[in-house]
Amino acid sequence: MSKLTRKGARNLTASIDRIASTIQENAALLGIAPKIAKDFAYRCDLISDAVETTAVTNFPKAAGDFDAEEIGEEVKGPLVDGETDKDSADHFTQKEFSELTDVADSLSKAASLIASIATPVNDHGFGLTK
Numbered sequence: 001m002s003k004l005t006r007k008g009a010r011n012l013t014a015s016i017d018r019i020a021s022t023i024q025e026n027a028a029l030l031g032i033a034p035k036i037a038k039d040f041a042y043r044c045d046l047i048s049d050a051v052e053t054t055a056v057t058n059f060p061k062a063a064g065d066f067d068a069e070e071i072g073e074e075v076k077g078p079l080v081d082g083e084t085d086k087d088s089a090d091h092f093t094q095k096e097f098s099e100l101t102d103v104a105d106s107l108s109k110a111a112s113l114i115a116s117i118a119t120p121v122n123d124h125g126f127g128l129t130k
Contacts, residue, residue, distance in 0.1 A: 009055030013048040020044035
């Protein structure tokens, strides 16, 4: 008897999720009531969960070669390799890294401006509009 694999389940649920997202996000374009589109997406999510659960039941991941009792075991202090790096002084203070924040703010403002001009349809690759 054939069994559903994890890879097969991922392939199927990716398609189901893509279709559900397309219908939910483009309900008006497709002529579907938003409530029905949301319900369809919810039911697709339930189906995807059931498919993934079946695949995991069919092919559980191996436990690996480790002692489960060692998980969470307390050990003394941090790991120290004996070498100190002088270049990392003040590295985690972000004193020198404010430029990235400025660029991110500028990009955010530009994206908001573009979004206000034209809101594209996210059709998830189905080519719904021309």
